[in-house]
Amino acid sequence: MKQSLIIIYLAAAILLIIGFLIGGSQMVVAGLNISINTAYRSFLMLLASFIIIGQLNVLLTAEVIEKWLQKFSGIKAIVVSALAGGLFPGGPYIYYPFVASFKEKKLPFYILTSFLFGKYIYDFSRIPLEASLVSPNIAFIRYLITFPIPIIVGLIVLRFFKDTPSYDYNLKAGEKDGSNNYNS
């Protein structure tokens, strides 16, 4: 988060300087006015959004999602894991280690990919932010259009890489893993 903060403020500072050089203080003030107005108008929406995010975090724990993933196989598993990916709370420090643990849980590769793409595309905890900071209509259309992506990716992997267990991508050529029978 510290890194993102530095990048954003650095980029803002550079653009403010460029803005000043192009349009003088008038342009900078106009830009800052827009920022202040947006911040003022968005405050309550953001507050509500973060309360939703907090509630989702305590409602959908990693244990709950893990249970769902181990119940299904085939196409059902793809749909469930894509949705579970979307519902899985937390940032990359939380979900990457969770997905990497699929190896120990002996979950197949297509579940891993649909879960990961579900997280990337759906990430339901992002809806409040997308709706409040961009527009509810754009968020709705975007979800509608991209909804099939994690399922399509899961189906492609199921069709063409069916026998690839979740650990395979991490092995180097010639390296062998002791485990087998990874189909759920």
Added chain:
Amino acid sequence: MAQTTIILSIVAVILIVINGKLNGRQYEGIKLGLNQFIRTIPIILGAFILAGIIEVMIPRDFVQNWLSKEAGLKGIVLGSFGGMLLAMGPYAFFPIVSTLMVSGAGLGTLISIITGWSLLSLSKAPFEIGFFGVEFTIKKTIYSIPLSLIAGFIAYIIELLVFT
């Protein structure tokens, strides 16, 4: 905007009630959300400053020629790769998308930029390489590019058919 705030507040209240009934952890959820909000405020404010200055600086001709509905496929391609390069979190990313929308970017461009960022953002690469290896990351990126372009193209068609 007031409508969105009301809807989000209703959803928040519903989730608080559900958590209260199911696990009694509703206060923990509120505390968690508020803590995250407070920690994120500096990033959000930085993003608002960035978005504000982009909005006044971005040349109308550039939006018209490269990002608007009239830009067609150019906007979709630029959106997908632009989303890939915007290696930042949602709090910083969405205000920038909002700025592009206000400036006149087309639906195809907006959807491809959000999809490109969701699937391809370079900020994910260090984690993917670390956990799944270089090969997985490269393959995922290559396979994801057409998905982002297709999403943008579908949005472009919807804009032509429905919003014109």
